[in-house]
Amino acid sequence: MNGYLKESNFMMVEEGFTTRDLLENLLVELCQASDQQAFFVADLGDIVKKHLRFLKALPRVKPYFPVKCNGSEGVIRLLAELGTGFACANKAELVQVQSLGVPADKIFYSSPCKQVAHIKYAASHGVQLMTFDNEVELSKVARSHPRARMLLGITADSSPSAHPMAFGTTLKSCRHLLEAAKEQAVEVVGISFHLGSRGLEPQAFAQAVAAAQLAFELGTELGHRMHLLDIGGGFPGTEDSRARFEEVTATINSALELYFPEGCGVEIIATPGRFYVASAFTLAASITAREEAPAEQPGSDEEEPSSKKSLTYHIGDGIYGAFSCLLFDSLCPTPRLHKRTCPELPLHSSSLWGPPGHPEDRIAEGLELPELQVGDWLIFEGLGAYSTASALPGGGPQPHITYAMSRLAWKTLQLFQGKPAQAEEERESLCTPLSCGWEMAETLCVPPVCTPASII
Template sequence: MESWITGSKIVILEEDVTVENVIDQKINEQMDRDLTDAFHVADLGALVDQHLRWQRALPRVKPFYAVKCNSSKPVVQILAQMGMGFDCASKNEIALIRDIGVAGERIIYANPCKESSHIKYAASRGVQILTFDNEDELYKIAMNHPAAKLVLRIATNYSPPQISLSEKFGATISECGHLMECAEALKLDIIGVSFHVGSACTVLEHFTHAIADARIVFDMGIHLGFHMDVLDIGGGFPGSRDDKVIFEELTALINPALDIYFPEENGVKIIAEPGRYYVTSSFTLAVNIVARRIITNSQSSSNDEEAENTKTIMYYINDGVYGSFDNLSQFRDLLKPTLYKKDFHDQKLYRTRVWGPTCDANDNITDVWKLPELKIGDWLLVQNMGAYTVSTLTTFNGFDGPTAHYVISKKAWETVQKIKKRNESPA
């Protein structure tokens, strides 16, 4: 069964059809045409599962999905149907989300440093909430979107996460008073505070520290007469159950901190900007081994068995760091390669180097996977490929990125429709 949401093809799977069945079908279709192109299969039901999990674990926090993480239209459409807000960082992201029917009040323009023309565009499309972290940004906003509702982003300069953002964005607490006074002089309206502890944060206390710091800045704004009613706790939430930090471990600290510093009776609207959390586990990548090289130490050893045990196999696959693996250097330990329709465990494993298809020597995907001796034409499946993959693809060296096929189980599709209907019902 197929469904179309504003031009996006999503296949609704019957109850006895699995994602694995879809992968089988796509590989067989390619083999029938003598093709071996890489492709993604996106299980949009995983988005639904993650959304329900979020609502259970963070009931006070409304998610505004970070579009940059995966901007494919079916993904944002499913999330929109479930009532999500959206964190946009550019004119084009705002256009994408507005054009699928999302109202401007469900968007936060969360890039602290924006082009003037993009600020004007946000105003023209009804986007009111903008983030800032410096004085020059305030002057740009005053000229191009004076009616904006502003959120002041603060830095979280604690011990660094895997990917730190506070080197690039965020005002220190000592700078916040001056920035608020500047906004007041420009007759701009500050409504809240935001932070981002960094992608894949593994130190749970960073969130609680940042929430406490946000309270300090909140009180500064209230003292200056601003109506402060929005707290944005950013992103950094784990996207896979194989992450070092489990989502529920994190929320077990966040919820008490919110209750202490921003109790529910104060009426503060709490939002977040998850990206990786929602989409990481939803995409599976199928790649083909297009070439290989076997390197042995036979020249330095007279023992054939010893040489066999120390050989390295280099595999070249038809996707690489200029494609789906572009932003995964910090997360390759979470990638789980499996051999299509075969099991690794009963085979001898070798030291392996895996390369992408381009002629660039930097197109090295990993040197840590242990793989058996595979043949040209074998398929590998890689899970947890939904975040910063399809949204960062390039065509470097003339190689197109993998095609994506979008599926959802009938049960998950029905759940989306129920959530949509409930959200549309009068309060």
């Protein structure tokens, strides 16, 4: 073990004890203490599985985890233990990762728009790998970090309207920027692109790799020693995504073999974020207030009044906290109702909002839920990416995170050190298929005992 993650950093659980069991125990304690604060449960074993799955699907690609996706300490410690690199967007993330002892050669300063002070910090702390896509960024680096190793970011989509916030230069502008880098004695070592997760199609990766190969040839022609390709992120983090992970990676492998065949001397990295952490985090939040819309009056004496209500619920966290992922490209996960017993209850049109007093803090609408009361708890799965769970330490109030890992996952992690193939074999032989334990009945009652292994 490398010493980044210790048993004291998480709760060790025995086999057969699931995320649902842990949530149940924590909710019982909170209810007894009358504590209604939202909290996360993080299944670190799920991240171990995702890492092994990534290495198996993309054996030539080294992952650099984007800290902005989830900078919680347990996640960073675990990924450092697994040997991943880290993509940092600013000085705060650089400081956080290096404070844990991650070496500078495993850090990629990946922001396309960097503050000069942050560039100087990276230079003084040995972080060399960076990216640029315009002359302004190139000049800042040339003045502040003469030892930087730069990746030229290119647009990976020929239709910018599909990714209106995408960074990167066009292929037409590559020659000018590569020539400018040569003039300013900036070392360009490769090409970077990032598709993101919006409307991801496997074929888009193939087109981006083809474009990167053209940019590589141009850089080599101009005298740059090109040897590094960054294929970015955008990999689906949950199984309900439109494009399945293995479908995407099969296309990537084919494109890499065609344009950057093994043995060509090019190292390949990627920045998978939500793939690693989205499914590992579950949020529990309680109802803090409710409102009921006036019932519609029947049109005549013969008509029976409808028993269906329109209900609005407020919970203890919102889009500026645990649900900040909704400000990006995510949809609110369907909530699960936590109740020990639950009779057959009619469903009502419901909406979820953050704390009262914030009219813009809308979490979800059009939900069909049984009638809930203040103090009831809702469970949200898949909130591990770009939510409060991702907040850096010291960034303000945030829900408590309980990290958990099974003894089997801990053993797998130990086996993984230098022996990923053996760890994969061990996982396959000892772990049952992932079963999250949240297969709720249509009435949203708590289900019977589920198949073990939510936490591997």
